[in-house]
């Protein structure tokens with residue numbers, strides 16, 4: 001399975017508009033953080049996890065020219081769904097399934113009615129919204145996707161286990177029964193906003209602790225980072241073995 005981390009930034013991305021901090025001014029491409037999304041490719045099956053406002057640019061950067069089989073959405077906040085309209089090239093030949101929990105699905109129907117009504121205007125993306133409860137399993141080709149309950153501040157959202165990969169964004173906490181569903185994974189992609197505590201996102205330290213809850217030595221990459229995380233070259237070297245800051249365009253084979 002080939003995992004491409006398309007974006008690693010928090011909701012406003014890095015650089016942040018108008019900011020002149022060392023991270024936002026850095027020349028290191030690893031300090032440029034588009035909004036969070038991951039592409040999973042296994043055999044002929046291609047799955048997108050979250051579809052933020054940078055989706056179009058992310059697809060162009062990696063030159064992706066294949067079919068997308070399904071999209072899984074963690075929650076309805078703009079930084080995770082702002083690119084859904086740009087799924088047009090992937091939905092000419094099919095009603096592209098987009099999985100979201102019932103709460104997020106309700107919001108998406110209100111926000112993108114023209115993509116989700118029965119009789120669509122020509123040219124709009126043909127999306128088929130599929131409601132997915134936590135702990136449901138969906139097979140996409142030969143890839144097994146299990147949804148997990150993630151708590152984002154006070155908002156219950158979804159995370160996903162895709163075969164032996166876990167993608168968890170915008171988490172503050174997770175119940176033990178959901179952590180148990182992650183046992184045995186070979187790669188954890190999980191959010192870490194900054195070092196200081198935040199009401200709706202994990203810190204770097206909390207992300208490290210979460211990785212340990214999932215298992216010892218689970219290869220872990222941090223996403224959804226703000227400029228407050230610091231410079232990639234400095235901060236990545238300070239992390240425990242096996243835990244890294246992700247960067248945009250990073251490809252991992254598992």
Ligand SMILES: [Zn+2]
Pocket residue numbers: 010011077079080169170224
């Ligand atoms: Zn977010």
Ligand SMILES: [Zn+2]
Pocket residue numbers: 015016019020021022023024025227
């Ligand atoms: Zn900055």
